Amino acid sequence: MTTFSEIAPRLEDQAIEVPSWAYGNSGTRFKVFGSPGTPRTVEEKVADAATVHRFTGLAPLVSLHIPWDLVDDFGALRRYAEDLGIGLGTINSNTFQDDDYKLGALTHTDPRIRQKAIDHHFACIDVMHETGSRDLKIWLAEGTNYPGQGDIRGRQDRLAESLRTIYERLGEEQRLVLEYKFFEPAFYHTDVPDWGTSYAHVAALGERALVCLDTGHHAPGTNIEFIVAQLLRLGKLGSFDFNSRFYADDDLIVGAADPYQLFRILFEVIRGGGYGPGSQVAFMLDQCHNIEAKIPGQIRSVLNVQEMTARALLVDAEALRSAQEAGDVLAANEIFMDAFYTDVRADLAAWRESRGLPARPVQAYLGSGYQQQIEADRAGGTQAGWN
Amino acid sequence: MTTFSEIAPRLEDQAIEVPSWAYGNSGTRFKVFGSPGTPRTVEEKVADAATVHRFTGLAPLVSLHIPWDLVDDFGALRRYAEDLGIGLGTINSNTFQDDDYKLGALTHTDPRIRQKAIDHHFACIDVMHETGSRDLKIWLAEGTNYPGQGDIRGRQDRLAESLRTIYERLGEEQRLVLEYKFFEPAFYHTDVPDWGTSYAHVAALGERALVCLDTGHHAPGTNIEFIVAQLLRLGKLGSFDFNSRFYADDDLIVGAADPYQLFRILFEVIRGGGYGPGSQVAFMLDQCHNIEAKIPGQIRSVLNVQEMTARALLVDAEALRSAQEAGDVLAANEIFMDAFYTDVRADLAAWRESRGLPARPVQAYLGSGYQQQIEADRAGGTQAGWN
Amino acid sequence: MTTFSEIAPRLEDQAIEVPSWAYGNSGTRFKVFGSPGTPRTVEEKVADAATVHRFTGLAPLVSLHIPWDLVDDFGALRRYAEDLGIGLGTINSNTFQDDDYKLGALTHTDPRIRQKAIDHHFACIDVMHETGSRDLKIWLAEGTNYPGQGDIRGRQDRLAESLRTIYERLGEEQRLVLEYKFFEPAFYHTDVPDWGTSYAHVAALGERALVCLDTGHHAPGTNIEFIVAQLLRLGKLGSFDFNSRFYADDDLIVGAADPYQLFRILFEVIRGGGYGPGSQVAFMLDQCHNIEAKIPGQIRSVLNVQEMTARALLVDAEALRSAQEAGDVLAANEIFMDAFYTDVRADLAAWRESRGLPARPVQAYLGSGYQQQIEADRAGGTQAGWN
C-alpha cells in the first residue's frame, strides 16, 4: 500500500478556484435567506475568498461572474486580490437575467439578441485581459419549456455560429470552456444538456475550447468518473465545477452527498493526467450555501477535495493493475476501497501545520474573529446575491 | 366502443380549482420574468381566475395562498369573486418564507417556532371560515440539506404533534390535505417526501385528513396512476395539484409533458370513484407560467384536463375487463389506447357551444380584448409574485 | 393545417427492420415464458417477420443476430427470405454470452480474448457479404460491476483499437453502427454508456461509422429527440433501435409507454433529414415480447411507428416556424400538439386498403389462421430464445 509520506509531495499541486458568488446569498425559487456578514461588494467577496485561502492554502484563485462582479477598474481589483494573497480566476458570463434572453441568447432566433449576447462575451474577454484570467466559462441557461416552442436543431446551428464568433475573439492564451447541464432553468430541452453536446461544439471550435464538467449537472445515475476519463482521453476536459447533489442541481458542498463518488472522480482525474504539473484542468467550486455558513462552507469544500485527492493518490496503482489483469474482481475493488477507507485527516493536519497552516482550518476560522468582524463591519448596504 | 354522446353528461361534473399565484409572476432561482398585465392585487388575480372560468366553464373556484393573498376583508373578497361567477377554494398555508423557518417550521426543534407555524395555520383556518373554503392544504417545504443536520426521526414526531394540533382546530366541515414532495427546497431529506408518509400522517389524524397528490412531486419513473388507485382504495385521496414535468418539479402546464400519463391518471380517478357526484377529490392546478402567457396558459391547462377526462371516460370498460380477464395483453392495451387516441376536440367544441361557451376558448380569449385591457389598466404598482 | 392527403405520399418512404429475436422467447432474469408457435429455426423466424410485412407493408427487412441466427448457407437464407417478400437486414454481433467475455471482449486486458471478439466481428462481416446487409451493429455489453474492477480509461483505449481493426475490415458499401447503453448487464460502468462516447468513437473511425440510438438506453429524463437532432446535425445518426420503457431498458412495444415522445422523436427525424429518400438512417425495432403475443406485438409496433410518423408529418412547419420566431410559446406548442392529437387511424386504414393491405392489420392477422397454423406446425423441437 502507498503511504501518506509518498504522496504528500503531490498535494502541493492542489489549487482550487472558489466562486465569488458563493460568499453572497443564494437560495431556491421559494426563498433566499440572508445571513449576517454577507458581502455587499466585489471587494468583500474577494476578501472572503482570500480568507478561505489563508486558512487552507488550497484556494489561490477566485472566479468572477459578470455582471455580478462588474467593477470600474479590474486592474485595481486584481491588485486588491493579490495584496490579499490570491489571484482572479475564471470569468463567468451571464446571459440569463436580461429580459431579452427570456427565450434564448446565443441561440435566439433574433440576430439582434444573439449579437447582444455575443457582445456580452466580448465584454467578458475584455475583463479577462485586465484580470489576467485564462478561462472564459460559458454556462448557457438556454432551452425551451414546451415541445414545439423552439426549433431544437436550428438552435444548435445558431449556437455553433455564436460560439465560433466568441472563440475567435479570444486572445492567444485564453480558453473557452463550455459547461453543460441536464436541465434547469429550462424544463423541456436544454441547448447544451450533456457532455456529448459540449464536446461536439468545442471539438469544432479548436484547441483552446474545452468542456467544463459541473458534478451536479447530470441525469440520475450518471457515472461521472467515466465522463472524466473520457474527456481526458479526448484531451477536452477544461475545468470542473465541484459541488454535490442528491436529486437535481442541488449545489451542495462538494463531497457532502457522496464522498465515495468524489474519490472515484479524483482517481480518474489522476489516472488520466488531469492532476499536477502539465494538467490543463481547472478545479473550481460552484456551490450554494443556502442555509449553512458561507466561509466555513467553502473551507469545508476545499478540504473535502483535498482529503479525497489524498485518498485517491493512495491507491496502490501497481497492485490494482495486477488484480485487474488477473481478473480478480474482489481484490481489485478491495485495493480501491482500501485507499478510500484510509483516514488521512490526521496526516493532512500535520502536513498543514508543517506549512504554517492551521491543523483544523474550520475550527481555526471560527476562532479567528473574522466572522465576528465582518458581521460587525458589514452593516447596512445591500447584501450580494445573484444580481 | 363508448361514444362521445354517451359520456357527454359526465363532463358536467368537471370542476377545477385554479391557483391565484398562477396569475402572478414566477420563475426559477435564476430569474423571474415579468409580463405586461400581471395582477398587482388579490382582486386582480381573482378577476383573471374568473376569466378562465368565463371562457371554459371549467374553473369555478380559485385557491388562495396565505399570506400572499391576505386581505383585510375576506368576506368582501368572497363577494367580489361571486360577483365574477366563481368561489374561493382551498386555502394554502406558507411556512417557508419567514426567516424563522430557515431550518424548519412544524418540525423545528424550537417550540416557539413550531407554535408560530401552528398559529399561522390557525390564521388560515380563520380565513377559511370567512371564505367558505373546505380545504386547508399544507405543503411543507421542510427538510434538511445535509446528513446529520437534523434528526429525521425526531422531526417526524414533532410533525405529527403539530399536525394533530392543527387538525383539532378545524371546523366540522373542514378538511386538512397534506401534500408530499420528493425534494426541493430541501436537498437531502424532505419531511413529507412521499405518499406513504403523507398517508401515515393523515391516517393517524382522522377522517377529515387526506392526501394531496401533486403530479410533479415524485421520483423519476414513479407510476402516479398507481398511487391514485391506491389512495382512492384507502379512501384518502383528498386533492390533486395538476401540472406536468420532464425532470423535477417543473410545474409546466398539465398534460404538456406527457398527455398519455394524464389520461392514465384520470382513468384511475374515474375507475376508483374519484370523479363525479359523491367524490371527495378536489382537482386543482399548481403551475408556474414562467415564460408563457398566464391566462391562456391556465385556459390550456383546464382544457387539457377536460380533454383527457373525456378520453378516459371513453374507455370501453366492459370490453377492457373482458380482455383483462382473458389475459389478452395486446387487446386490453389496444382498448385502452383506442380511447386515448380518439380525437375528442371537435366534440368538445360542439359541447361547449351548446352551453354558450366559446368553441375554442384560447382563441376566444385572445380575441376578446381582455389581455389588452389588463395590460393597459395594470400599469404601475408591483406585480404579484411569490411574496 | 397540413392534411393527410398532403402527407400520404411520404408514407411510402417508411421501412422498418424487425429483429429475428423478437419472434423467439425472451424474458427477465427471473423467468423466460414460452408461448405456442414460437419458432425453432432461423427460417421460422424469417417466416414470421415476413408475415409482419405481409400484413403491414412496413417491414421489408429482418435483422439477424450472430450466432443466434447462424446457418450453414446464408445465400439460401437470403433467397428464402426474398421468396417470402423480405430481405435480410442489419447483422448484430454478440460478445456477451461466451465464458471468455465475462469481464470484457473488445476491451479485455487479454489480447487473446480481444482478438477472439474481433474475429467474431470478422465472421459477421463475412455473413454480411452473403446476406447483402449494409450494417454491422455492435452493441457492447461490456463494463464493470465494481469500482476498481477495471481500468475505465484503459478499456476505452483498447476499445478504440478493436473498433479500428473491425472498421478496416468492412467492405466499401458496409457500415459499422455503434450502439450505446446506459447500464445493464454491467452495473457500475458501461464502456459505451452514452451517445457522446459512441459519437467520439465513430467520429474517430470514419465516414462509414455511425451511432445507433436505442430509445430505451438512456438515463431517466433524457431528452431523446434532442440527441436525434444533434446526431443528424453531426451527420452521425446511423440507425434506431425502437422500443419503449417506463424504467430501465424495458424493451416494451415502441410507442406503448409514451406515444408523445415517439411523436417528438419522429418529428426531429423528419426535421433533420433522417426520413425519406437520401436518408441514411435505418429504422429498426428491438423489443422483447415477454408476455404478449409476438407477431401481433411486432405488427402493433410497426403500426405505432407509422401512426406517429404520419402525425409528425402533419405538423404545419410554416405556422410552427412563425410562432417560434414570434416567441409565442403557447401557439407554437399548440401547433405541435395539434398534429399529435390528430387521429390518423382511419386515414391510415384507408391508405392501407388502397394498397391492397388490410385496413386493420392486427385484426387481419388474428383472423388469418397463421397463428393457429404455426401453433400446430411448430410442435416439438426447442423454441428459439437468446441462445
Next chain:
Amino acid sequence: MTTFSEIAPRLEDQAIEVPSWAYGNSGTRFKVFGSPGTPRTVEEKVADAATVHRFTGLAPLVSLHIPWDLVDDFGALRRYAEDLGIGLGTINSNTFQDDDYKLGALTHTDPRIRQKAIDHHFACIDVMHETGSRDLKIWLAEGTNYPGQGDIRGRQDRLAESLRTIYERLGEEQRLVLEYKFFEPAFYHTDVPDWGTSYAHVAALGERALVCLDTGHHAPGTNIEFIVAQLLRLGKLGSFDFNSRFYADDDLIVGAADPYQLFRILFEVIRGGGYGPGSQVAFMLDQCHNIEAKIPGQIRSVLNVQEMTARALLVDAEALRSAQEAGDVLAANEIFMDAFYTDVRADLAAWRESRGLPARPVQAYLGSGYQQQIEADRAGGTQAGWN
C-alpha cells in the same frame, strides 16, 4: 467523540442472514456465468453459508427459498445446519416461475391461480414449522407491462384478500414480511412498488405483518434512511434485504456502491431502535454475485455491514443533538461525517482476533483451502441457480 472501546460491546448484537441463493449462480437476462465450486445441492449451499459465519462470526442464519431449496426432510436440513454452527432463517416464497403466474399470482383474476399461489405460501409455512423459521418473506414479482393490461385497483383488492388468507395461516410466533420493489420483472406497474403500499397492506393485516426493505428496490434518488426512520417509527420495519446499486436492482455487494448511504441507513436503524436487544428487525443480504467469487463476496458483504454499523455507533449522539438544536448545520454534519470517516478496520480486526476469529476474514478464507476443496469436490452435477 465516542471511542471504539465504548461501542465494542454493541457489536456483539450483530447477526446477518445470508441467502442460500447467493452461493448458486446468478446473472442477467443476457447470461448467467457459472463458476467452479458452485453448490449443486441445498446442503452445499448451507455449508457455504456456514463457512461465511465461521470466518466472520456475523452470519448465524441462512435464508431459504422455496422451491429452490426444497428438500424431503427439513428437520434433517436443520440439524445439518446446526451441526455446521448456523440456523435456518427466513423462508422466501416464489410465485414468479410457474407458467400459471405469467400474468399474476396473488393478484390474478382467476381464483384457481390465486389459490395455487396461496397454497404455495401455506406450504412455505409448513416448511417454517419444520425449520423453526420466524419469517415468511413475500416478494411479489407481480404487475403489468402495458397500461390497460390489468386493473390496477382490482389487483390491489385481490392482493389484500390473498395476503389476509396467508396471514391467518401463520403460527403464533411467525411473521409475514412483505417486500416492495419499484419495478422488474414488471415494467409498467408493480403491485407492491413502494413502502407505502407494503405498509398499507401490513397495517391492515395485523401486528405480525411487517415491511421488508430491500435497499435496491427504490426509484432513483430515494432517501432510504428516511424510510427506515419512518417504518421504525410506525413499528413496521420487519427486515432488510441488503445489497447495493448504481442504477436499478443491481444486487451488488452491500456497501460497494455507496458506503456513506449504508452508514446513514445504519445510523437511522440504531437511532430508531432497530438494532440490538429488543429489535424486531431481521438483517438479511440479498445479492447476486454475477461475476465475482461468491463466498468471499458474502464475507465482504457482512464485513461491510459490520464496518458501517461500527462507524454509525461511533456517532457522538449528544454532540450531534446539541449541534442540531443550535441550528449549526455545518457542525452537525461534521460530527456525523467524523464517524463515517473514522477508519475502524484495525480495531475490528483486533476485536475479531479477541474472539478467535481471523483478523482478515477474506484473506483467511482465501488461505484456508476451502475454495480449492469445493472446486475439487463439486465436480459433475448441475450447479444451483435460480431454479
